[in-house]
Amino acid sequence: MAIIEVRDLVKSYNGLPAVNGVSFSVEEGEIFGFLGPNGAGKTTTINILCTLLASDSGSSMVNGFDSMTEPHGVRSSIGLVFQEMTLDNELTAYENLKFHCYLYKMKRALTAQRIEELLAVVGLSDRKNDLVKKFSGGMKRRLEIARGLLHRPKVLFLDEPTLGLDPQTRRNVWEFIADLRAREGNTVFMTTHYMDEAEACDRIAIIDGGRIIACDTPENLKLSLRGDTISLETEDDAKACLELKEGLGLEPTMIKDGGLTLIVEHGEKEIPRILKGLSVGVRTVNLKRPTLDDVFLHMTGREIREDKNMNRNSRQPFRR
Amino acid sequence: MIVNNAVYVIVMREFKRFFRQRGRLLTTLVRPLLWLFIVGTGLSRLVAPVGDDGSGAGEYMQFLLPGVIGMTILFSSIFSTMSVVWDREFGFLREMLVAPVSRLTIVVGKLLSGTALSLFQGMMLLIVAPFIGVEIGLGQVIAMVFLVSLVSFSLTAFGLFIAAHLKSLEGFNVIMNFIILPMFFLSGALYPVEHLPTPLKLVTYINPLSYGVDAFKHVLLPGGGRLSAEFPLILDIIFVSVFAAVMMALSARAFSKRG
Ligand SMILES: Nc1ncnc2c1ncn2[C@@H]1O[C@H](COP(=O)(O)OP(=O)(O)O)[C@@H](O)[C@H]1O
Numbered sequence A: 001m002a003i004i005e006v007r008d009l010v011k012s013y014n015g016l017p018a019v020n021g022v023s024f025s026v027e028e029g030e031i032f033g034f035l036g037p038n039g040a041g042k043t044t045t046i047n048i049l050c051t052l053l054a055s056d057s058g059s060s061m062v063n064g065f066d067s068m069t070e071p072h073g074v075r076s077s078i079g080l081v082f083q084e085m086t087l088d089n090e091l092t093a094y095e096n097l098k099f100h101c102y103l104y105k106m107k108r109a110l111t112a113q114r115i116e117e118l119l120a121v122v123g124l125s126d127r128k129n130d131l132v133k134k135f136s137g138g139m140k141r142r143l144e145i146a147r148g149l150l151h152r153p154k155v156l157f158l159d160e161p162t163l164g165l166d167p168q169t170r171r172n173v174w175e176f177i178a179d180l181r182a183r184e185g186n187t188v189f190m191t192t193h194y195m196d197e198a199e200a201c202d203r204i205a206i207i208d209g210g211r212i213i214a215c216d217t218p219e220n221l222k223l224s225l226r227g228d229t230i231s232l233e234t235e236d237d238a239k240a241c242l243e244l245k246e247g248l249g250l251e252p253t254m255i256k257d258g259g260l261t262l263i264v265e266h267g268e269k270e271i272p273r274i275l276k277g278l279s280v281g282v283r284t285v286n287l288k289r290p291t292l293d294d295v296f297l298h299m300t301g302r303e304i305r306e307d308k309n310m311n312r313n314s315r316q317p318f319r320r
Numbered sequence B: 001m002i003v004n005n006a007v008y009v010i011v012m013r014e015f016k017r018f019f020r021q022r023g024r025l026l027t028t029l030v031r032p033l034l035w036l037f038i039v040g041t042g043l044s045r046l047v048a049p050v051g052d053d054g055s056g057a058g059e060y061m062q063f064l065l066p067g068v069i070g071m072t073i074l075f076s077s078i079f080s081t082m083s084v085v086w087d088r089e090f091g092f093l094r095e096m097l098v099a100p101v102s103r104l105t106i107v108v109g110k111l112l113s114g115t116a117l118s119l120f121q122g123m124m125l126l127i128v129a130p131f132i133g134v135e136i137g138l139g140q141v142i143a144m145v146f147l148v149s150l151v152s153f154s155l156t157a158f159g160l161f162i163a164a165h166l167k168s169l170e171g172f173n174v175i176m177n178f179i180i181l182p183m184f185f186l187s188g189a190l191y192p193v194e195h196l197p198t199p200l201k202l203v204t205y206i207n208p209l210s211y212g213v214d215a216f217k218h219v220l221l222p223g224g225g226r227l228s229a230e231f232p233l234i235l236d237i238i239f240v241s242v243f244a245a246v247m248m249a250l251s252a253r254a255f256s257k258r259g
């Protein structure tokens, strides 16, 4: 049986659906990614799975326990790293971990060793007696990941684990997660809006507007585009779009912010044909092998990171 | 051996935080002394005119001691429960809410830590008793430990009930001004309640702090006279106990709701 099993999950806030009929399952030992833009419903889904939030309808099982009716079973099976910081700033790194051990009723003989082991893994051994409020964002994140793993959970949930981190730290955290699965063999469920992180998952579900629009391995999702992506910037996108459709029998997608993309089987052969076939001026042509960005773009007509220029560090405080 | 004590660790965390926050510790120790010595001195001549032989000079200050102990544990209890709101605002509450411990464990942990911190602060004030002419013996100290614990517990439970419904720290000022300060002023801590006009007097009758302060007066001001206790001690204990039980049940219920 799958370790996470979600069926037709629905959750609305003030009549607006945040999660709108989500179904998926995760096999034991997988790294499963939820990929979607801000507001897609990723955190809401995690909160329901983790027993923090009640769904309006649908069911979710984690490690064989029902999130609604058997919260205790679910809580014993999972480790969580939330999107926003949940450490106690007034305690030291070591005390935060110690607190967690007590809370999870770990065997005392094991705790000290386990804490040291994980502090070493996240590279915080020499800072263990410092107050957390003196830590940088990256150090806090690493400490939280260590904490989420202390009690050897069957499933580790990571909600945007690299949000607000610099690229270097992001890479470290990510390597650490992959490494960890290899060492401890637990299932990892993570959300992200970074494509490169999604690429590293075994399987991903692309979520947008509270619905899953695709769910497969990154490879298959890219293959499903069947070919290369050509992006064009032209003087008149609407006209170019029409000409490509009617003159050349292609299927271009208009992009909201301007430009066109189309998927073709052999890009390098198609480009000359396209240029010849268009009457409007072409400013740029770009050919790429498909990426998950293209998958998302193709399926929604939007870029995933529309908030590119927004401050990545703004973490919202938690409200119930 | 299993570290089976989530309550223990929640209590320990509150203690650590309390003793690390120097400002809080200082406020806690200095505020009651300001009330006692500044307000106490100022008002004592007004309330109890000094006789030619100097008698009665410290009478009001003595009267104020039980009230100031009541105030200290009121503020301390409410303030410690605000850590729940703080934890919610800064996310730490979720660390506890997703752990495999019952909501009741969290409530009990917060209750015990709030009670213990108030007890500590309330009992510290007994040190000044001999300096203002309140004589206390071992019996009275033991009685006070019991009563201060009981009152601290009930006020912490009350604070927890409020905290369960506060979504952010902004609400704290409102609670402070509209609930906590009136509770203090209408408790018999600063003046006997019997002279209040009827509507205010009715408020003091439903105010748990009135009974708490009154119980302290039984122990600390046993002499009788116009500044001593006004209700029977047994009534004080029963009222505070019932209030504590109701508040504990209500806050346990409030915490078991899922968002
Ligand atoms: N507590 C809440 N009250 C009202 N709306 C909310 C609340 N939490 C989330 N939402 C809304 O639900 C949608 C999904 O949010 P969320 O699950 O946080 O998305 P994501 O984690 O994918 O960025 C958003 O439109 C968000 O505004």
Ligand SMILES: [Mg+2]
Pocket (backbone or CB within 6 Å): A039, A042, A043, A044, A083, A159, A160
């Ligand atoms: Mg989110």
